[in-house]
Amino acid sequence: MSNDDKTLESKDLESKHLENKHRERMAARKAVMDAKIAQAVEERGVLILLKGNGKGKSSSAFGTMLRSVGHGKRCAVIQFIKGRTETGEYKFFKDHPQVDWHVMGHGFTWETQDREQDIEAAKKAWALAEELLKDPTYDMLVFDEMSYMFKYGYLDVEPVVVALEHRPLAQNVIITGRTMALPLQEVADTISVVQDERHAFRLGVKAQPGIEY
Incomplete structure (x- = not known):
């Protein structure tokens, strides 16, 4: 494998890692927001x-x-x-x-x-x-x-x-x-x-x- 191929492979792995971390953060944030939405059950004017x-x-x-x-x-x-x-x-x-x-x-x-x-x-x-x-x-x-x-x-x-x-x-x-x-x-x-x-x-x-x- 050439150095260029290794560089591309490294960048691809890094990109996938960042994407996975982003998904994990967004999933955690969604869970928090979903919990807050579920707690808001009162219906009235504000x-x-x-x-x-x-x-x-x-x-x-x-x-x-x-x-x-x-x-x-x-x-x-x-x-x-x-x-x-x-x-x-x-x-x-x-x-x-x-x-x-x-x-x-x-x-x-x-x-x-x-x-x-x-x-x-x-x-x-x-x-x-x-x-x-x-x-x-x-x-x-x-x-x-x-x-x-x-x-x-x-x-x-x-x-x-x-x-x-x-x-x-x-x-x-x-x-x-x-x-x-x-x-x-x-x-x-x-x-x-x-x-x-x-x-x-x-x-x-x-x-x-x-x-x-």
Whole structure:
């Protein structure tokens, strides 16, 4: 056998060894995942909190809602701060038969500069949210930027927690906002943090449709 043949044979053996090791690792990982999946037997809706100072919290919520719509689910959105109707997501979903979209806010606090108006808007938005949390025909509710209502003191968090805990068993709820009140985090099923490492706005890039709104 020539040296070249020996080299090829050695590489082939090494390749087979690596392939076998990979299969062993994947088989072990699959066994672990299968065991975890087998333990998850409870069927109910979940409360998801999307927080952090990075871009993408609302986008993640609406993406999850889109997935739900794809499965024929009925959904509703309440926007607690955004007062605009020219956003891409609003334009896409506003006439969708499975989605009820409610723009309840008047804009960010530095735009409105009217605390009493903002508090009144928050109360109206919560009154609607409370009704939706009692309605079992809604499979998913998205309360966009609701967390700021507690941060600014516009709403009390305790009645919201009570309503969340007594909502229909199969109903899923997503709440977005940079910070989350601790009582919400204590009853949440899933909490994801969106970090901010860099943002185009700080580089001087103008907000654009399809990206920021």
